Amino acid sequence: MTVTIYDVAREANVSMATVSRVVNGNPNVKPTTRKKVNEAISRLGYRPNAVARGLASKKTTTVGVIIPDISNSFYAELARGIEDIATMYKYNIILSNSDENIEKEITLINNMLAKQVDGILFIGGTVSDVHKEEYEKAGVPIVLATTYDEAKTIPSVNINYEQAAFDAVDYLIKKGHKSVAFVNGPIENNIISLSKLNGYLRALQENGIEFDENLLTYGDHSYESGSEAFETFHERNITPSAIFVASDEMAIGVIHSAQDHGLLIPNNLEVIGFDNTRLALMVRPKLTTVAQPMYDIGAVAMRLLTKYMNKETVEDSHVILPHHLQIRQSTK
């Protein structure tokens, strides 16, 4: 039923080794022989069995991608970058959602390792000691994206989140705002949210503004939690003139909630989001936001992983991609 390398060998009157050589593009094959084999291959409709190949060669040309949630447009964009580069380098991707749940993550890592992936891309989430242990005994290269381990021992691709948050808040303060609120993402166990917080704090400090904890609240990056965040400020009886929000979707929630309270954006309230997802352009007023090159982060991370998998020497194992403040209509 299935045609194997033996069938081709017989059909072409050569040994299976020769067939293997032509299939793998080994140059040590006489052109005549190569032609003969290729003809046999197409005549029989032979398709090399990647599983057998993987077993024999110990390479599967498959990488595991652990991503928090593919239905989140931020990660979806990242995934596209990963996949495009993977395809370019002839790798396939096994994609799994972790929901940033440590147990799931560990299970996924083990599952992927069992499938003999040649490398793993770990997106978002926190890198705990448990992860590190797994990675050490993994025996395949790992690259992190939009996250990093505290000790920075694992290669990673990120932007400078601290600086990015600083830039946004500093911009607001420099425009004269004295009370800039901040709606951050979940901070427990999240090194990225922590960095953003640090950037916020530093911007206050460098501008001689004292930190007011009433101006800080948290959401889960959803639109709804953005609305709730604004309500929280409202209930606290504080009316910031500017709000920096840790993601676009939440920022839009904040804006709509503010508008429901009769505020005009940006005249009564200026808002800056984070990520620069497609969403930022699809709302009115268009959202001013910290632009993060999501596709590129995925692409660069995958490229980095290919280097490790090919045992190329890597000059920079901790890539920081540029970010910028994309000014639009939610700020004056």
Place this chain on the structure above:
Amino acid sequence: MTVTIYDVAREANVSMATVSRVVNGNPNVKPTTRKKVNEAISRLGYRPNAVARGLASKKTTTVGVIIPDISNSFYAELARGIEDIATMYKYNIILSNSDENIEKEITLINNMLAKQVDGILFIGGTVSDVHKEEYEKAGVPIVLATTYDEAKTIPSVNINYEQAAFDAVDYLIKKGHKSVAFVNGPIENNIISLSKLNGYLRALQENGIEFDENLLTYGDHSYESGSEAFETFHERNITPSAIFVASDEMAIGVIHSAQDHGLLIPNNLEVIGFDNTRLALMVRPKLTTVAQPMYDIGAVAMRLLTKYMNKETVEDSHVILPHHLQIRQSTK
């Protein structure tokens, strides 16, 4: 270096067959033996090699998913449904983007087949005769989602797109609109867009309204193309009082463009979108739209595929999931 089933067998003083049995949960193992083996396994940190297993058993517990574009939130949501069910049934997913490009699709199918996937999920795109040929010689089950083949020989999961479009347009007409415009998606080679067009046409006909080709235009489902579509109507010097748009993102483009022309939504113009993506709730006015259960389509398609892979009998190979008109603020 890597610990194999042999190492475990030696460590536990049993044969490799016995180890294989306990690893695979075969009941024919004396509890004492099982315990002994399990201890050896954890002592050695043994992890079964799925590639070797796949070669021997001819099952990889991996399915291929061909999707137009994972960065598109519609497909991303669908992918999440697929992945969740796949995980539930212990399958992994190899995910690849096709951009609805036939050549890529064929390449992907062959690549996945080479990797010995146990089944394939084909999302969106057109199912041509070329596809069918590939599928026939594939030897593994295929399920289509948000598309179907003309002859309906391949199992599929969809909503009734014709009826869905009809419902939206009929709703508009019944409200008194005499000229309802339609911004459709690309129609060449796209059976779904075609169905929507048929639904639009039928709604006109059943309500005794003559079709006016000036009221019909096309976009590529992007926000920008939605804006352009409205401009097209404007240039044609026609001012529909209601527009049905084949996707939410385009609908929002239409709305913003209309607003830029001074129109009030929904007072001067009513708009209905399609899909009910998260987006529909994140704009003001909130978008009235045809709700399509994206997650469920993915989930059901994956479930259907598992049935075929397990050779279960399937009662209904062409699943039609329910849709409904979600009324919000972009209609009166």
Place this chain on the structure above:
DNA sequence: TTGAAAGCGCTAACAG
């Protein structure tokens, strides 16, 4: 330039 042969790590009869 080609072939023979030994695995890769596991499953699955078949015996016992």
Place this chain on the structure above:
DNA sequence: CTGTTAGCGCTTTCAA
């Protein structure tokens, strides 16, 4: 209940 023995389809020395 357990062990023996063939492969699964391919890559990869090693010889020739």
